Amino acid sequence: MSKQFEGKTVVVTGGSKGIGRGIAKVFSEKGANVAIIARNLEEATKTAKELQGEHNSVNAYNADVTSNFSLEQVAQAIANDLGAIDIVCANAGIFPSASIEEMTEDQWNRVQNVNAKGTFFTVKAFLPYVKKADFGRFIVTSSITGPITGYAGWSHYGASKAAQLGFMRTAALELAKDNITINAVSPGNVFTEGLDGLGQDYLNSMAAAIPFKRLGTVEDIGHAAAFFASKEAGFVTGQTLVVDGGQILPESIE
Ligand code: NAP
Numbered sequence: 001m002s003k004q005f006e007g008k009t010v011v012v013t014g015g016s017k018g019i020g021r022g023i024a025k026v027f028s029e030k031g032a033n034v035a036i037i038a039r040n041l042e043e044a045t046k047t048a049k050e051l052q053g054e055h056n057s058v059n060a061y062n063a064d065v066t067s068n069f070s071l072e073q074v075a076q077a078i079a080n081d082l083g084a085i086d087i088v089c090a091n092a093g094i095f096p097s098a099s100i101e102e103m104t105e106d107q108w109n110r111v112q113n114v115n116a117k118g119t120f121f122t123v124k125a126f127l128p129y130v131k132k133a134d135f136g137r138f139i140v141t142s143s144i145t146g147p148i149t150g151y152a153g154w155s156h157y158g159a160s161k162a163a164q165l166g167f168m169r170t171a172a173l174e175l176a177k178d179n180i181t182i183n184a185v186s187p188g189n190v191f192t193e194g195l196d197g198l199g200q201d202y203l204n205s206m207a208a209a210i211p212f213k214r215l216g217t218v219e220d221i222g223h224a225a226a227f228f229a230s231k232e233a234g235f236v237t238g239q240t241l242v243v244d245g246g247q248i249l250p251e252s253i254e
Contacts, residue, residue: 003031004230006056009082011075013037013065013122014092016044018192019141022218023089023225024058025051030226034058035078035085037065037092057082065092065118071125078129085129087229090122091141093160095194097153108156115160120167123182127175136180137229138171140164141221142240144188148248161186165240172238181237183228188244190216211246 010027014020015036024034028051036051036058038044044060051058059081063074079085093115098107123138130136145151146158147165164184171182189195189206195215196203207215224243227233242248 003029004226005087006031008032008086008229009035009078009084010087010089010229011035011037011078011085011126012089012091013063013118014141015089016040016047016060018194019187019190019218019221020089020091021047021051022190022220022222023091023139023141024222026219026222026226027087027229028053028056028058031056032087033082035061035082037061037063037074039064065090065122066113068121068125071121075125075129084133085126086133086135087137087139088122088126088130089139089141089225090119090164091139092118092122093141095154095157097198098156099153100155103156111156111160112163115157116163116167119164123167123171127180130180131178133180135231135234136175136178138175138180138182139225139228140168140182140184141225142168142184142186144186144242144244144248147186147240148242168240169238176237179234181228181234183233183236183238184240185221185224185228186240186242186244187221188216188242188247190218190221192218206247209247209250210244211249214245216243216245 010032015024016038041062048058048060143161146161
């Protein structure tokens, strides 16, 4: 039996670890040829080897999403290697912490550049290729933090994650004429290398705040991305799917 994404090419920025790795894993298991992008090529190559399926390819590429030129180069390289590009997941992101009182202009700019401008550059660089697909798909990894919730130390991060959604809604209007959808997944707290760096106390307090009493897995986010990428989701665009185990729902502490 053929797999759901057999013959499709999927690009995942920030695919070397964390949520991006989970997205790449799900698409690889569903038969897609996957191109993962990160700045650290060695790490990305190791991940690509681990995710390689029996009948599909997983390749690693080096690019920095804060550079339009870098993304244009990598889009060309992926198209040369794999032929077509059907689905692009703009997932790369950073979440350093700084209070408003301590935050420097450089720290603010860095977060906007990777998370918000990086999403714009990713869509812009891959659009000429995705336009050629039967049905193209862009999937953005946003967050509950910013669009829905706040968290002390993440004002710059929250602003960047809300900016992604504002960008996405207008992009949905512009891309519709080319039969391309763009949607966003907004994860709650998902256990990743990046989140692990915030410490065990943070992880414990977050798990306690989630009705399912666990952090999300990277595959939880990968399956949501696969829904938006499916042929069957072709009439869904400009939307956001929160995947958070009910974290944003409680009105009070039990
Ligand atoms: P992570 O474990 O730190 O992984 C981040 C990935 O992005 C890595 O592959 C990293 O590789 C890549 N990356 C970072 N900066 C980049 C740049 N300038 N250019 C290209 N690649 C870059 O992070 P994560 O927790 O999986 O988060 C991934 C996304 O999910 C982010 O957009 C984040 O905001 C969102 N998110 C995460 C959570 C969570 O609980 N973990 C919750 C909500 C939303 P290199 O360093 O080698 O470039």
